[in-house]
Amino acid sequence: NAGVTQTPKFQVLKTGQSMTLQCAQDMNHNSMYWYRQDPGMGLRLIYYSASEGTTDKGEVPNGYNVSRLNKREFSLRLESAAPSQTSVYFCASTTRRDTTYEQYFGPGTRLTVT
Amino acid sequence: AQKITQTQPGMFVQEKEAVTLDCTYDTSDQSYGLFWYKQPSSGEMIFLIYQGSYDEQNATEGRYSLNFQKARKSANLVISASQLGDSAMYFCAMREPYAGGTSYGKLTFGQGTILTVHP
Numbered sequence: 001n002a003g004v005t006q007t008p009k010f011q012v013l014k015t016g017q018s019m020t021l022q023c024a025q026d027m028n029h030n031s032m033y034w035y036r037q038d039p040g041m042g043l044r045l046i047y048y049s050a051s052e053g054t055t056d057k058g059e060v061p062n063g064y065n066v067s068r069l070n071k072r073e074f075s076l077r078l079e080s081a082a083p084s085q086t087s088v089y090f091c092a093s094t095t096r097r098d099t100t101y102e103q104y105f106g107p108g109t110r111l112t113v114t
Numbered sequence: 115a116q117k118i119t120q121t122q123p124g125m126f127v128q129e130k131e132a133v134t135l136d137c138t139y140d141t142s143d144q145s146y147g148l149f150w151y152k153q154p155s156s157g158e159m160i161f162l163i164y165q166g167s168y169d170e171q172n173a174t175e176g177r178y179s180l181n182f183q184k185a186r187k188s189a190n191l192v193i194s195a196s197q198l199g200d201s202a203m204y205f206c207a208m209r210e211p212y213a214g215g216t217s218y219g220k221l222t223f224g225q226g227t228i229l230t231v232h233p
Binding site: 003088100102 | 151
């Protein structure tokens with residue numbers, strides 16, 4: 001049981017390049033999320049997918065697109081990277097168990113755009 | 115809109131002592147949830163504890179407990195018997211109301227508190 005996995009762990013891009021961050025979870029969770037964390041700050045929601053086949057914008061969606069490929073996988077795409085997108089990106093998945101909630105995060109992808 | 119406030123940028127505690135990390139929140143919803151996460155220097159986000167707005171008892175998980183005061187809109191994390199490994203950034207987060215179906219709500223995070231445990 002690997003939990004939430006993300007690839008790659010590190011990436012350096014030049015301004016204008018594109019890339020896709022991959023995320024997968026093996027916990028059979030319905031909801032998945034992409035967050036970004038800038039230095040010294042909390043996480044901010046980029047996009048989320050409440051269930052397979054649905055996606056919605058979060059707090060900071062500009063410059064990103066997402067795809068919920070199946071129940072396990074949720075990818076984040078940067079079409080034309082900008083230096084302002086330099087950040088650490090976290091994928092997360094959530095489930096409700098009885099009266100409590102659990103939200104687990106992947107290890108993060110550290111992205112630098114030069 | 116929901117808002118989470120963590121007013122302590124940094125906290126220091128002696129090993130084996132207890133420490134309280136503050137978190138206040140603002141929401142007009144009746145149904146919500148509060149999380150605490152630990153982020154060590156390695157960067158991963160570690161789930162610590164969850165409290166639902168309708169839970170009558172404070173949540174506890176091992177050395178972690180959540181002091182939930184609904185009327186004051188506070189959800190402070192108490193770490194008992196601090197260990198050197200507790201040194202990390204701690205984030206408080208709020209879940210939006212359960213929207214039904216399979217939507218479990220989005221999280222809004224506070225700015226975090228850096229905890230340093232001294233030997």
